[in-house]
Amino acid sequence: MKVLLIIKDKNKEALEVSLRIKENLKEFGIDYFEYFLSSEEDKFSGYDLAITLGGDGTIIRACKMVKVPILGINVGGRGILAEIKPKDFSEALKRIVKGEFFVEKRMMLEVDVKGKIYPPVLNEVLFIKAEPLYTPLFKVTLPLGDEISSKMDGLMVSTPTGSTGHSYSLGGPIAQEDLELFIVNFIAPLNRLPPLILPPNPITLSSTHPSFLVLDGQNYEKLESEERVKVKKSNSYAEFLRLDKKSLRQIRKLGF
Structure with missing residues (x-):
């Protein structure tokens, strides 16, 4: 598996979290490339998964950069589009390696x-x-x-x-x-x-x-x-890596 790690630029918390994420990836022998998201949006190919560290804005920008599933790790506000919090990544990675996930497609x-x-x-x-x-x-x-x-x-x-x-x-x-x-x-x-x-x-x-x-x-x-x-x-569709099936996922994130 080859991972693109997209980190919100100039965000201290995202940078700190990325250190732990990279250690977890190394433990599983997963190759990754680290990209700091600035004002420009590059296009990437040849990856199996993109992991974002930031908020919903980071995920939205990632959708324009890659055509692979995106795992959003919320480092920011509500994280409506994100799948997990930083503390959950280690367990999530174990499930991903085992294939215990599905890909959700969203219209654009x-x-x-x-x-x-x-x-x-x-x-x-x-x-x-x-x-x-x-x-x-x-x-x-x-x-x-x-x-x-x-x-x-x-x-x-x-x-x-x-x-x-x-x-x-x-x-x-x-x-x-x-x-x-x-x-x-x-x-x-x-x-x-x-x-x-x-x-x-x-x-x-x-x-x-x-x-x-x-x-x-x-x-x-x-x-x-x-x-x-x-x-x-x-x-084109946005693709999100999901660990659990949930209906009305975003409404639940809003607190309804």
Whole structure:
């Protein structure tokens, strides 16, 4: 087994935990490569497993870097996406070596603006006005040409994984994580619009004024008025190494 160890950069706790993790890996004769996550995201191949040391943000970034199962070790906040805490790694590694685990796949989004394809999105696509002094007309165009439009501050398209994040804060529903669907939230519309649950067919977003496109809360770009943002289900899936089968895993992490 070959492991990519992804460590949140400039995080003292993550660095300290990594020392114990590396000792455990050495005990089992497992080869590993240590990577400190900075502002850039490299692509990696040739590994069997990625282990992240950080919070959910570290895991989200890892999903863009590797196409192998990710074991999230929570060194940070709630750790909604993480599987274990640092103290549990030694026992978890014994089970992994024995093959006592399964891989959970999560749907991601593909975003296309004028032919530019962005890295896969795990949680949500935020399309929000760039200036506070006006209220643009935002529009969602569905596959058969039907349109939903209103003056508002912005739109958010979330995956089931993202349903416990910003989407939930906007009043959106929580979806079971292994479903494949879009959750569309309308941000401060002049005419009240409830959140929509849609099948994962391609949709297009647009605005009459310049707006920011924000992907997973980590990358953003300013778009001009009437630029079309095409959102569809990605062909890539996020893969997480899980030790135990649990339903509604993320809801339980929120304390429900």
